[in-house]
Amino acid sequence: MNREDPKIVKAVLIGITTVFLTVMLVLPLIYVIYTALRPGLETFIAAVTDKYALHSIYLTLIVTLMAVAVNIVFGLYTAWALTKFSFRGKKFLSTLIDLPLTVSPIIAGLIFVLTFGRQSFLYPYLNEWGIKIIFAVPGIVLATVFVTFPFISREIIPVLNAQGKDEEEAAALMGAGAFQIFRQITFPHIKWAFMYGVVLCSARAMGEFGAVSVLSGHLRGKTNTMPLYIEILYQGYDFTGAFAVSSILVVMAILILIARNLLEHRSKNKFLK
Amino acid sequence: MSKNTKGVIPGFGISFGISVSILSLIVIIPLCSLIVFSSQLSISDFWEIVTRPRVIASYKVSLVTSFTASVINAVMGLIMAWVLVRYKFPGKRILDGMIELPFALPTAVAGISLAHLTVSEGPVGALFAKFGIDIAYTNIGITVAMVFIGIPFVVRSIQPVLEQVENEYEEAAFIMGAGRFETFYRVVLPEIRPALIAGFTMAFARCLGEYGSVVFIAGNKPYETEIAPLMIMGELQEFDYPAATSVALTMLVMAFVILFINAVFQSRASAIISGIR
Numbered sequence: 001m002n003r004e005d006p007k008i009v010k011a012v013l014i015g016i017t018t019v020f021l022t023v024m025l026v027l028p029l030i031y032v033i034y035t036a037l038r039p040g041l042e043t044f045i046a047a048v049t050d051k052y053a054l055h056s057i058y059l060t061l062i063v064t065l066m067a068v069a070v071n072i073v074f075g076l077y078t079a080w081a082l083t084k085f086s087f088r089g090k091k092f093l094s095t096l097i098d099l100p101l102t103v104s105p106i107i108a109g110l111i112f113v114l115t116f117g118r119q120s121f122l123y124p125y126l127n128e129w130g131i132k133i134i135f136a137v138p139g140i141v142l143a144t145v146f147v148t149f150p151f152i153s154r155e156i157i158p159v160l161n162a163q164g165k166d167e168e169e170a171a172a173l174m175g176a177g178a179f180q181i182f183r184q185i186t187f188p189h190i191k192w193a194f195m196y197g198v199v200l201c202s203a204r205a206m207g208e209f210g211a212v213s214v215l216s217g218h219l220r221g222k223t224n225t226m227p228l229y230i231e232i233l234y235q236g237y238d239f240t241g242a243f244a245v246s247s248i249l250v251v252m253a254i255l256i257l258i259a260r261n262l263l264e265h266r267s268k269n270k271f272l273k
Numbered sequence: 274m275s276k277n278t279k280g281v282i283p284g285f286g287i288s289f290g291i292s293v294s295i296l297s298l299i300v301i302i303p304l305c306s307l308i309v310f311s312s313q314l315s316i317s318d319f320w321e322i323v324t325r326p327r328v329i330a331s332y333k334v335s336l337v338t339s340f341t342a343s344v345i346n347a348v349m350g351l352i353m354a355w356v357l358v359r360y361k362f363p364g365k366r367i368l369d370g371m372i373e374l375p376f377a378l379p380t381a382v383a384g385i386s387l388a389h390l391t392v393s394e395g396p397v398g399a400l401f402a403k404f405g406i407d408i409a410y411t412n413i414g415i416t417v418a419m420v421f422i423g424i425p426f427v428v429r430s431i432q433p434v435l436e437q438v439e440n441e442y443e444e445a446a447f448i449m450g451a452g453r454f455e456t457f458y459r460v461v462l463p464e465i466r467p468a469l470i471a472g473f474t475m476a477f478a479r480c481l482g483e484y485g486s487v488v489f490i491a492g493n494k495p496y497e498t499e500i501a502p503l504m505i506m507g508e509l510q511e512f513d514y515p516a517a518t519s520v521a522l523t524m525l526v527m528a529f530v531i532l533f534i535n536a537v538f539q540s541r542a543s544a545i546i547s548g549i550r
Contacts, residue, residue: 005453010360017356017368020349024421025374028386031396035389074295081288085280093292096300102532104482106502107521110509111303114310119514146299168282178284200376207379209485210502214509227381227485234385234489243389246382253377260377261370 029250036247039240047244055222056229057248059137060206063225067144067205068198075152075197079190080182082153083160084168094157100149108146109214112139135217140225143211148201155197156190163189196263203256207249311518322519327495328504332523335501338412339480342419347473349420350427351465357428358435372429375422380485387418388489410492415500418486423476430472431465438464467538474535478528 005013036044047053082094100108116122116133126133133139171181187194209227216223224232226245233242311319322328357369375383391398391408401408408414438461446456484502492498501524508517 005359009453013352013356014360014362016349017353018364020353021368021371021424024424025371027397028383028390028421029374029378031390032382032386070295070299074292077288078292078296080284081292084282085285085289087285087289093296096296099300099304102478102528104484104502104505104521104524104528106484106505107482107525110505110517110521111307113509114514114518115303115306117514119310120306142299146303149299165280165282169280172281172283178282178287181282182284203377207377207382209379209381210483213484214506227379230381230385231489239389242385246385249379249382253374253379253382256377257370257374260373261366 029254032243032246032250035239035243043240044244044247047241048248050241052224052229053241053245056224056226056245059140059224060226063137063141063144063212064202064205066141067148068201070141070145071148071152071201072198074149075156075194076182078153079156079160080186082157084165097150097153100146105147105208105210106214108211109143112142112146112211112215134215135219135223137223139215140212140223143215144205144208147208147211148204151201151204152194152197155193155200159190159193160186192263192266196260199256199259199263203253206252307518307521310514311522314515314519318515319519319522322516323523327499328501328520330496331499331501331504331520332527334412334415334497334499335481336527338415338419338500339477342416342423342480343473343477345416345420346423346427346476347469350424350472351431351469354428354431354435358432372425375424380422380483381489383421384418384486384489387421387486388414391417391490409490410494410498412498414490414492415487415498418490419480419483422483422486423480426476426479427469427472430468430475434465434468435461470538471535474531474538478531478535481524481528481531 113134167185168181230242230245388409393402442460446460505517505520
């Protein structure tokens with residue numbers, strides 16, 4: 001049966017795909033590394049070990065860790081609640097979880113400014129207790145959690161739904177506690193999906209720009225994550241510095257892609273979402 | 274809710290409680306404050322803000338560039354999904370693995386790289402400048418950035434469906450004398466059309482809200498290359514919260530309309546996947 005496309009069609013289509021992906025994806029990536037290293041290694045090292053650069057790296061790590069930690073707690077408990085029990089409003093709950101995916105990052109930033117900003121009814125209380133949320137690190141963390149909110153739960157829920165709850169019910173009838181059931185029965189099933197979600201979540205948390213940009217207030221050396229610091233350098237025409245700091249994020253992005261592909265291979269989870 | 278529907282598995286109270294508290298802090302309370310704040314706006318003020326010529330121009334720029342980029346992504350995504358599902362060739366796994374790069378690469382990094390490549394002194398920009406085409410600081414540049422971030426949506430939406438399309442139908446059509454193009458058009462395309470449209474609308478919604486990769490390449494000239502999210506950002510920097518909220522509300526409505534269309538097609542797409550299985 002000759003169902004194969006003719007060689008010429010095949011060659012043209014593979015050619016189009018390769019050229020398109022090379023120009024659109026690989027070229028910008030290589031260009032970052034090239035521009036970062038062009039003025040020489042010493043300039044590069046000076047740019048990435050600058051006091052403000054180091055602080056932005058540190059802040060990015062802290063924000064990413066906190067956002068991932070909140071999302072792990074939320075993702076695991078939510079997946080458990082949504083897949084092991086039936087209750088009213090379940091559909092509504094899962095719609096709300098997915099909502100952040102559809103909201104523009106700028107609007108995500110805006111809603112936190114409206115919640116905790118000067119015109120909010122919460123503001124006098126926060127002010128009294130000396131809590132600063134917007135234009136400070138807590139705001140950045142909240143916005144990052146918002147934009148990465150569904151990432152872990154969405155990976156786990158389909159796996160748990162497919163697996164059913166017979167095993168957990170049997171374990172519960174035999175007297176196992178919630179934590180024991182989770183650790184010994186549920187977690188082994190969702191291990192890869194969970195790690196996959198953590199990878200996706202860290203990638204997005206590390207690189208979030210729009211929402212964080214609204215909430216940071218741009219205090220140099222205080223509330224700049226790496227993407228914000230890159231913006232400041234770029235707008236100050238320090239292209240070498242901007243691309244040097246960017247190249248760290250490029251390397252992270254490549255590592256994340258490799259991890260993603262390995263995990264996808266493991267979990268045989270072909271779907272992106 | 275009766276007790277027995279919860280079954281024997283323990284942990285409902287704590288898991289439900291923790292989910293709802295975090296959900297409230299992160300999503301529900303902030304969204305409510307958006308609603309509370311916008312209810313304080315008068316309709317006439319709202320209308321005055323969202324119909325300002327500069328705001329209307331920004332919607333137009335956003336809609337036109339997002340739409341163009343999503344059409345390009347739909348066509349390229351279809352070709353790429355086809356190549357990645359149907360053909361075997363060396364390097365296929367690498368190409369397949371690269372598709373998600375726009376998710377992994379921070380948008381600001383993509384933004385400065387694309388901008389720097391396409392300014393008239395940049396390596397790609399210089400090439401196009403010879404033909405009198407400017408990319409950076411024009412709508413073409415905005416579209417390029419949006420094509421970049423939209424790549425994964427269409428490909429990853431079509432791929433699973435295309436893998437499920439049974440070869441028998443194509444073979445049958447072929448045996449009955451249909452040409453290659455006719456077979457694709459009449460047999461394959463109807464099967465993947467819902468997934469194609471779903472991928473298109475997801476990319477479209479994402480492009481409309483995109484900020485990081487676009488601002489650097491856009492030039493941000495009022496009335497010409499200013500996108501709607503940047504309007505919101507501008508109002509926020511002047512602490513004009515009513516204006517920012519009004520523009521944000523119109524954008525949210527646009528996004529929900531697009532996602533509603535998506536949900537309609539998505540349910541049809543999953544019906545096709547399960548139907549084939």
